[in-house]
Amino acid sequence: MRLFCGFLILWVSLLLLPVRGWGQVTFSVTYDLAGGGNNVTSFSYNGVEFAGIEMGNLLKVGIISTSSNNNFRGSNWPLGATDGSDDFTGAVDLNKYIGFSIESIPGYTFTVTSIIFGVGRSATGPRQWQWRGSENSFVDVLEDYGFLPTGITNESGVLTNPDLNNSWTSIVLFPGIHYENLTGEAEFRLYGFNAEQEGGTGGLQGNITINGYFKPVSGIGEPNSINFDNASNWT
Numbered sequence: 001m002r003l004f005c006g007f008l009i010l011w012v013s014l015l016l017l018p019v020r021g022w023g024q025v026t027f028s029v030t031y032d033l034a035g036g037g038n039n040v041t042s043f044s045y046n047g048v049e050f051a052g053i054e055m056g057n058l059l060k061v062g063i064i065s066t067s068s069n070n071n072f073r074g075s076n077w078p079l080g081a082t083d084g085s086d087d088f089t090g091a092v093d094l095n096k097y098i099g100f101s102i103e104s105i106p107g108y109t110f111t112v113t114s115i116i117f118g119v120g121r122s123a124t125g126p127r128q129w130q131w132r133g134s135e136n137s138f139v140d141v142l143e144d145y146g147f148l149p150t151g152i153t154n155e156s157g158v159l160t161n162p163d164l165n166n167s168w169t170s171i172v173l174f175p176g177i178h179y180e181n182l183t184g185e186a187e188f189r190l191y192g193f194n195a196e197q198e199g200g201t202g203g204l205q206g207n208i209t210i211n212g213y214f215k216p217v218s219g220i221g222e223p224n225s226i227n228f229d230n231a232s233n234w235t
Contacts, residue, residue, distance in 0.1 A: 024215035025050070027110075031058045031072075031100070031208050039067040045100075052108035052214030056101035056185075063096050063192075066201045071120055071167075072098060073203035080194040081127045084163060090194040092130065094138060098203055099189035101134075102210065104182065110214040112179040114146070115188065117208040118169030119161060124200030126192035129159040134187040135178040146172035163196075167205040183217070 030047040045055035063074035080090015104110050119129055132138040141157035149168040153160045161168055179186060192202050 024213045025052060026211075026213045027053060028209060028211045029053075029055055029102075030210075031055075033072055033204065033207050034070055036067065036069045038070075038072050039065050041065050043072065050214065052105050053110050054103045054105060055210075056103065056187075058100045058208070059098065060203070061095070061097050061099065061189075062093065063098075063203075068120070068201065068203070071203060071205050072208075073120065073201045074098070075125075075199050075201045077126045077195040077198075077200065077202060078193040079196070079198065081163070081196045083124075083196055086127075086160075086163075088127065088194040092191045092193045094191070096193075097189040097191045099187055100208075100210075101185050101187040103185040104214065107217055108214045109181045109183050109217055110186075110212060111181055112175050112186065112188075112210060112212040114211045115173040115175065115208065116211070117171055117173070117190070118167060118205035119152075119159070119171070119190075119192075119202065120167030120205035121161065121165065121195075121202035122200050123165040124196035125202030126200070127160060127163065127194045127196075128192070129161070130157050130191050130193075131173055131175075132189050132191065133175060133179065134185070135182075138189060142173060142175055144174040144176055146174060148172075169206055 027050045031043065032046050041060045043058040045057065058072060060074045064076045066073050066075050077096060078090050078093045080088050102110065131142040133142060143157035145154050147170055148154060149170060151162045152168050152171065
């Protein structure tokens with residue numbers, strides 16, 4: 001009888017393994033900005049849902065929302081550029097940005113491996129951009145980039161675009177080790193600055209995609225070791 005009960009416990013434990021969930025799950029989440037409904041200060045996440053994370057709204061903070069089909073733009077960015085010049089006199093205003101948040105579901109941690117995005121501007125919009133994150137209270141600029149389209153330069157995390165009414169897409173940002181194995185909420189903010197005029201517009205060009213993975217918190221989802229040699233003594 002004891003042996004039967006022991007094997008019954010083992011059988012139930014094995015059945016529960018898929019439910020308890022081992023390993024990590026990769027995710028790729030996208031704010032789909034297609035269409036003309038983007039002239040808002042808060043855009044609800046409209047991509048694929050995942051069990052281990054929850055995406056917050058895409059926000060315009062401190063800027064004036066403007067209309068741009070398939071994009072997420074605003075005006076009233078910090079000034080500091082003049083037409084035809086690459087000499088800049090302005091600075092970031094930490095109260096003016098486009099941002100989003102990602103939060104773990106209880107029982108999981110998450111890692112953000114990359115953010116893929118584009119930027120665009122009108123003829124008098126922002127010339128420079130930078131990302132900052134919540135893991136160091138938005139103090140440091142995120143500097144590590146992969147792909148940069150022609151015309152975009154990166155100097156210590158500050159992206160500079162040409163003085164054109166244009167857009168640049170498929171930029172790849174690597175947030176780094178501070179955004180690994182997180183619990184709770186992490187926030188990322190894109191700051192535009194050195195615009196030529198207050199009415200100049202700029203912001204995200206096209207969709208923004210966040211890639212990474214989530215996994216159970218250490219100690220959750222892993223079965224206790226089972227001693228098969230003593231199975232006959234189980235009660």
